[in-house]
Amino acid sequence: MPDVDAGGVRSVQRAVDLLALFDADHHSRSVRGLVDATGLPKTTVVRLVQTLEQAGLLWSRGDGQLVPGAGLLRWAELAQRTWRLPDEALRRLEELSEASRGETVHLYVRQRNARVCVARHEGTRNLRHVVRVGEEMPLWSGAASHVLLSRADRADVVAVAAAAPHEGWGELLWERARRAADDGWSASHGEREPGVSGVAAPVFDRSGRMSAAVALGGPTTRFTDEAVAEFVPPLLATARALTTLDCIGGTA
Amino acid sequence: MPDVDAGGVRSVQRAVDLLALFDADHHSRSVRGLVDATGLPKTTVVRLVQTLEQAGLLWSRGDGQLVPGAGLLRWAELAQRTWRLPDEALRRLEELSEASRGETVHLYVRQRNARVCVARHEGTRNLRHVVRVGEEMPLWSGAASHVLLSRADRADVVAVAAAAPHEGWGELLWERARRAADDGWSASHGEREPGVSGVAAPVFDRSGRMSAAVALGGPTTRFTDEAVAEFVPPLLATARALTTLDCIGGTA
Incomplete structure (x- = not known):
């Protein structure tokens, strides 16, 4: 099923690319800010954000801003232990x-x-x-x-x-x-x-x-x-x- | 396109679940080890591993073992800065x-x-x-x-x-x-x-x-x-x- 394959790769890569928009200059971002930064349609960004929230990789703060999720803390430990x-x-x-x-x-x-x-x-x-x-x-x-x-x-x-x-x-x-x-x-x-x-x-x-x-x-x-x-x-x-x-x- | 949506969510979640298999007791794993741990078909695991390698989330070490990728180091910094x-x-x-x-x-x-x-x-x-x-x-x-x-x-x-x-x-x-x-x-x-x-x-x-x-x-x-x-x-x-x-x- 090459379609499923391609979709899987693309989804994971898109998720990684979206997370890469959070950096030293952008600790938090709004959905609108992500739409502007990616050039993707708002519906796509909303879907991706929901997926990332479900996976613990993004977190909705009370002020409506999105921040890197607490699920990344576990990965942080993993990465540091390995590297x-x-x-x-x-x-x-x-x-x-x-x-x-x-x-x-x-x-x-x-x-x-x-x-x-x-x-x-x-x-x-x-x-x-x-x-x-x-x-x-x-x-x-x-x-x-x-x-x-x-x-x-x-x-x-x-x-x-x-x-x-x-x-x-x-x-x-x-x-x-x-x-x-x-x-x-x-x-x-x-x-x-x-x-x-x-x-x-x-x-x-x-x-x-x-x-x-x-x-x-x-x-x-x-x-x-x-x-x-x-x-x-x-x-x-x-x-x-x-x-x-x-x-x-x-x-x- | 609800199918694409579901596929995207599932791929990202599967990727997260696969990374979760690397922990204090399993610093590195082989493809065979991942097949055993997930119960997924080998072809699925291989595809998922390739996707994660491309995204920098897994890394193939010289001894054939997979380890958490260096791309996670960036996320580690993100998570720690946020949390x-x-x-x-x-x-x-x-x-x-x-x-x-x-x-x-x-x-x-x-x-x-x-x-x-x-x-x-x-x-x-x-x-x-x-x-x-x-x-x-x-x-x-x-x-x-x-x-x-x-x-x-x-x-x-x-x-x-x-x-x-x-x-x-x-x-x-x-x-x-x-x-x-x-x-x-x-x-x-x-x-x-x-x-x-x-x-x-x-x-x-x-x-x-x-x-x-x-x-x-x-x-x-x-x-x-x-x-x-x-x-x-x-x-x-x-x-x-x-x-x-x-x-x-x-x-x-």
């Missing part, structure tokens, strides 16, 4: 930050055509690169993306690159992913946001599958060729240590 | 625990036919009542349920009571909800679990709608009539303070 790194791994991220004179360290996993930050150690510099845990970044840009795509096939990379607002990005991304595969690390400068640079290396699980990319991020002015050359050895040491700990997505 | 009480409210829960000589305080909101614990202050007694934040409890039992149902109509209460494993529970629950409405608080003894007692009072928002129930829970041996009479004044004071703070489900 919280053991202390030894967190210490490694901290040491890498220190070895780079205070740049921020992020750990990303691939999730469809995005990379999600699952852990980080925030740097000490005043001008610092900040991605929150749980935040999605596009997979078409950045050193961590080159690394996460370094074992992907060409069609996959080209499909990911289609989201980039640039002509011919598929070829470029494929080339950078190939280089990341050859070198075992990658650097990027201003691919998505001018002035932001990164350098990243792959983390593997015990079966040898790539599980994550560990990355240093900061302003391009501090990520000179000399600095990157200096960052790479401790970055690779951190990636190897995380590989040995085999702790991405919980321990088996 | 985390301000420090002043948390202090009130702590004070109530002290005033009851160390019983545990829970705050519950209604979610369909359940009540969800959204905050708590764990008591200091060795034998203590523990419900985790995010945990769902049945709405057919307990003092907090009487309170949360004290403004519900009879049909609603009877429908909730249908989940109870007892004959004639609808009448009993309706009567207890009516008494909670009259008294402004309720006590319960062993309604669901022998030896567990509770006493609860309603919290309102600024529009006067009931938003939550604050409850003390502990062993029946400590919840004598004398003790309950002693617990009620500080409980009602806490409920009034939380009403004034108007902080359930985030601030407007």
Whole structure:
């Protein structure tokens, strides 16, 4: 029953997309606000909201505003139990930050055509690169993306690159992913946001599958060729240590 | 299109139910494990898993096990931002625990036919009542349920009571909800679990709608009539303070 299948996928994805409209700037929303934000017909939004309320994922507050539901609290615990790194791994991220004179360290996993930050150690510099845990970044840009795509096939990379607002990005991304595969690390400068640079290396699980990319991020002015050359050895040491700990997505 | 509607609701609910199979005892599961746990056909489980992976709610680890997805990390932040009480409210829960000589305080909101614990202050007694934040409890039992149902109509209460494993529970629950409405608080003894007692009072928002129930829970041996009479004044004071703070489900 392909119709039922498609409907199921679409419903779940729509529900996820609707919840994604609640963020730091929108703690609560009205049905009207959701209609405006989604462009969906009001009847569709009302139906979706009812479904999400029934599932405990949205909650109607007394003032008529909708807020993320208390049912998410259980999922919060689940997610944190799965993704919280053991202390030894967190210490490694901290040491890498220190070895780079205070740049921020992020750990990303691939999730469809995005990379999600699952852990980080925030740097000490005043001008610092900040991605929150749980935040999605596009997979078409950045050193961590080159690394996460370094074992992907060409069609996959080209499909990911289609989201980039640039002509011919598929070829470029494929080339950078190939280089990341050859070198075992990658650097990027201003691919998505001018002035932001990164350098990243792959983390593997015990079966040898790539599980994550560990990355240093900061302003391009501090990520000179000399600095990157200096960052790479401790970055690779951190990636190897995380590989040995085999702790991405919980321990088996 | 009622068919599409029903399909959407069912898909989202099924997805939520499948995620609920991941808990403290099951950090990871195989597709086979999910088939066994749900009793659904393997093809259905595979389709559902693919949908959840696409939505970032499940993640395939290298060892072939499924774990809660990194996409949940974002929702975790959302849920905690919405439901985390301000420090002043948390202090009130702590004070109530002290005033009851160390019983545990829970705050519950209604979610369909359940009540969800959204905050708590764990008591200091060795034998203590523990419900985790995010945990769902049945709405057919307990003092907090009487309170949360004290403004519900009879049909609603009877429908909730249908989940109870007892004959004639609808009448009993309706009567207890009516008494909670009259008294402004309720006590319960062993309604669901022998030896567990509770006493609860309603919290309102600024529009006067009931938003939550604050409850003390502990062993029946400590919840004598004398003790309950002693617990009620500080409980009602806490409920009034939380009403004034108007902080359930985030601030407007």
